[in-house]
Structure formats: C-alpha cells, structure tokens
Amino acid sequence: MHNILAGYDGSASAQVAVRFAKNLAEKEGARLHVLAVVSPPDWGKLAYELPELLETEKRHCQDLITELKGMLGVSAVTVQYEMVVGHPAKELVLYAERHNIDHVVVGHRGRTAFDRWLLGSIARQVIAYAPCSVTIVRDRPGVAKEHR
Template identity: 60%
Template sequence: MTFPMPTPRSLSRTSILQSEATTTDFAPPTPRSGGALAVQARHIPVRTGQEQIMQNVLVGYDGSQSARQAVAFAVDLAKRFDARLHVLVVARAPDWGAIELERRELVEHELRHANEVLTDLKATLASDGEHPEFDLIVGQPAKEIVLYAEQHDIDHLVVGHRGRTPFDRWLIGSVARQVLAYAPCAVTIVRDPAMFKKRRAKAAHQPADEIPFE
C-alpha cells in the first residue's frame, strides 16, 4: 500500500513565522498481526499566525549625531513589530592604567555626561509619546551592550556609526565593529547621512588619491 505525496504549496514569510499550535503528523504505517497496517499519529507544533516576530529592540546611545539617528531607527523598528524598546547608555570606564584617584574622577565625569544625554533623550522621546526602558551602566561600551543584549533577550540591536574618516569603518577598536562581531542577535549600524554629505562635498574638491587620508 502506498501513500500519495502531498502537493507542495508556497509559504510566505508571514505564514512561516507564526505561533505554535498542534497538528497531526502521520508516521509511516507499521504492520499488525494478520497483515493489517496501523497508522501512528503524533502531535507536532505548527505556525498559526499569532507569534510575535520581534519582542525586544535595544539601541546604544552616547549623545552623538549617529546615535540620535540610531534611536530614530530603533523607535520606528519597535513600532513596526510592536516590540519593547530598550535604550542603553554606557558611561565609559577608564583604562586600568590610570591611578585610583584619576579613575574615580574620570568615572564621575563620564557619569555626569551619561546622565545629561540620558535626561535629554528621555525628554525628547517623552514629548513624542515614547516611553522605552532606559538603563545606564559603567563599563566598556561594546562589552556592556553585548552583555545587556544577552541578559535581556534582545532580538535586534541598533548602534550608531561614529566614524570620522573612511578608515574608521575598519578600526578593530570601534564600538560598532565589536558589537557587530559579538552580538547574540541581528545588528543594524546606522550612519549619519549629514556626515557623508559633507564628506562627498569635500571629496569633490580633492584628488582621488588624497580622499582616504582626509
């Protein structure tokens, strides 16, 4: 006895990314005594259309123009997927080479700056009716952003690109590059359009072999 193969049908991305339900999947028939065949059924999860594709979006913010662009992108992304938006500000900790007194003063300075940019952003987003979850951490920005994403089940991470020259996009120590390398989720790096307009305008008046060294 043979079973006809099911006719394949096309599935859209929306129909694939759905929530779990149950259906019956028929295993191959097994013979019973006397030659009869028994069909064994088991329940497996399928998608039904109610699953939330993206639940948590994180944006790293430092007050720079590219970070502002990143926040705007993250707000729109969270709205599109009805996701929870997290905003993380990291007060950069000094290198261990600094003496204790210098470290304390540097941390206090970074915390003041971080609180200022965070307060300004809260006011700006509140005026637009946005109330994400805010957090401020002291540490190395790339490391803290990645750890936060791991600990809060972030589905999509957004950071700004702070490059000032064409070579900055390849710098190993850049925050954006380290986040891209180690993040546990999808990452979007947002560039500041105004910066590239200025760069193109400047490049138009320079010889081509001098542009990378601006």
C-alpha cells in the same frame, strides 16, 4: 520582534540610531531598550582621581539620558533606559543576552576612509558577538559617496 536595544553615547550617530530604533519599535510593536555605557576612566590617572572621574562620567551620562528622553518625547513605545559602567561593545552584547534582545541598533561615525575600513571597533564587536541581528545606522546619509 519584542525587544530592541539601542546604544547611546550622546553623539549625533547615536541620536540617529535611537530614533531609528524607536521607529522600528513602533512598527514592530516592540519594547525599546536604550543603554548608555560609561567607559571607565583612563587607568593611567592617579588612583585618588579615579572615583571622582567615574562619578563625573556617570553624571554626564545621566544628563545625556535626560536629554534623550526630551528628544524622544511621548510615544506609544515603552522605553527602558539604563546606564552601566564598562566597555560599550561588551556591555551592549551582555545586555542583549540578558534581556532577550531581538535586534540591536548602534550608530556609526564613518567620516574618513579609515573609519569606514575600521567600521568602528564598537560596531564591529557588536556585530561579531551579539546574539541577534544588528543594524548599523550612519549619522549622515550618503557619507560613503563622499569618500569614493
């Protein structure tokens, strides 16, 4: 295994996923790629608001990456951070294809039975279309037991 990709959106589940991916990269001697995806603004907004909204989202995403760099600290693992605009699942799959990713790690926020049933649309789509193995990491251990 040479390249591991973690999706990051600043959520607790994404933080857990990135830590998991970093630990896996350390064990495997792999490079860690962290991809933050900025979702385009709601197209129902007035046209003149779109560029400003997108720039605000990009700045927020860049702040999240800066925060993540501090959280991960210094490591023997080489980490490559990138930010793109698009749909998270689609961009994670495209990135995995373009960068010869061997393993994708994404977080899952399964707080309700409905959430667990859905698995999360992003996680489900990444599993369905990724060209490699995918690991879904929960933000809270034992969450499935709480809802049985």
